[in-house]
Amino acid sequence: MEVVMFLLKAYLLVFIAIVTLYMIRHFVFTFNRLFGEQKLYYQDIMDNEVPFVTVIIPMKNEELVAGQILERLVSSDYPVERLEIIPVNDHSEDATQEIIEKYAAAYRHVKPFHRLDKEDKPGKAHSLNDAMEIAEGEIIVVFDADYQPPDGIIRELAIGFKDPEVGAVMGRVLVENCATNMLTMMLELERSGGYQVDQQARYNLDLIPQYGGTVGAYRKEAVLKMGGFDPQVLAEDTELTYKMYLNGWHVAYANRAECYEEMPENWLDRAKQIRRWARGHNQVMFRYLVPLLTSRYLNFKQKLDGLLLIFIYMMPTLLFFGILSSLILFLVGDVEIVAGLFFLIFVVSLGAFGNFAPFFQIGAANFIDGRTRALRLIPLFAFNFVFYMLYVSLGFWDAVKDVFRKAEPYWEKTKRHQRGANHA
């Protein structure tokens, strides 16, 4: 019994130490973003020689949004002779194919790629791998079908590759349907915390900005050399980030390359999405934790940041066990050692687990973005932690099961609402 109590106390103390470390990290990020020198992206480079770019849009049953993204891409200001657009129709059963064909007939640089054979396995990783084989561009830009790329974004993303050390570029994601309901408003606040402060600060401090899988670009040759995308991993974006850094490349963050996306409009859709993210992220953790710590390309602070980043989607599970430990220790009368600190366990719950941003980071990010009334919603994040704790923990458990499972993971895509039509 004494051993169990000792282990519970030790666990609680270690957890509180980790939480404190995250708090300090995010305070440093917020301070850096607000007051530090901002590392500018490469958008000010004036060069007529732009790289040949292939835009890949993986699509499965995207009839609600396929037209709007293709319309935006074909009217892009990027030189047509240096651009090809590959919408990948991944076993769609709705009108996606017809929409794609309509654009292909009208625009020569739209080159549809239909994956309809039963032998072609479905999934984003397979779609990207297959599309890369036919892509002519040296740079691959990826958009999910529900995104609405504005004018100039392809150039902004592609220009970063003028730096030979840059292997991938990430743009900024904004929420299109933020005014729909309370959930989307909160996701907008959370996203802002993640990009405006977190990503930019990591870029400023030469840490590990994350490639997010959409509104991003990468060097085709580099990814092919690294073996392409692994269909076993659901978070192909996080995996690419770590692969890039472990192979000596850098990820650049383009904060001005803003692009709108649709976010889930109800909690159950959000639950599926966050569970999938947690599963994929933890798959990456199991695979890249040791290589990260032993990498010869990364310095100490990059390793530390990479470690904290890779552990983010484990925190809710650890939090659950922290609460359980504190309850047990309280009821057996053995909680004195952590009494003055135990509330930190609950305070950490105020962090939004999508990006683990504490309240002051979300506040600062949205302040910079010029939001006003939405700032009053920040305390509501306190009510999200049980939701995130459950679904992120389920995602973690899925990832644990994936370690022992050989079959490719199945996942449900996020439901679309075509709010983009209003935006356009």
Next chain:
Amino acid sequence: MQRCKAQSIIPHRSYRRLKINRAYFLTEVAFYVLFAVGAVYLYITYLFNQYVFYFKKILQDVHVDVSTAAVDIAGFPVMLLDSAFAHSQPLTLFFVLVGMIVLFLILKMQRVIPYNIAMWINFFLLMFMVILLYFLFWGDHFPYSFVSYFELYLTALIGMMLFSFIITGLAIALTPAPYWMKLTTFFIMVFYYIGYSLVRYGLAVLLTSQVSIVMAPIMFFTLYFDFIFFVSIYSYFLYRSAVLFKKKDTSWKW
């Protein structure tokens, strides 16, 4: 000064940052931290003890049997009220039943109230149900005396207070608002919470000694809810600052 085209392009929110004098910022942070430490020191060494004597007198006036006991919290001698926990199995059973009914109602209402809030309420209800069941079956094994429980309660409260004052002070220091607004917000937080925590302590004493012992863990674990108060005040302050700051392009630095 008339703006040229380049200037109107540069001020994009992507690379906005705040004009700040680092020395001012550090001075401000130091002020908040020192004030927070000073306030907590004053609370634990003077205010709390005064309140305990005052509250004891009130309770004795209404014939509630209480005395005081001296304990040591974080190296400071503190007086705590001493009484006996109210043990009542029927009342515990009543709380269990009420908790179950509320849980059931919330499960029924999940379509009406937001899913995240329903889950949050359910989680804490379940946690409290575990505590209630503990008291129903193992109530005699509750490992705390009245004084040792409140020693623990006060230790947690002091930790919470110090942390909240410092973290919200840092958050306020990060915000570009007029100093009068920052100081007002910080002082409101500090003084309100000091007053509130004294009242909360009195309430915890009354509930655990006059109503039921099951209130002890509930009052302990709901201490965390107080942090939501700090974040609420901070977010309102940030909102007011953002309104004042809006369209003030000259206040930004690129």
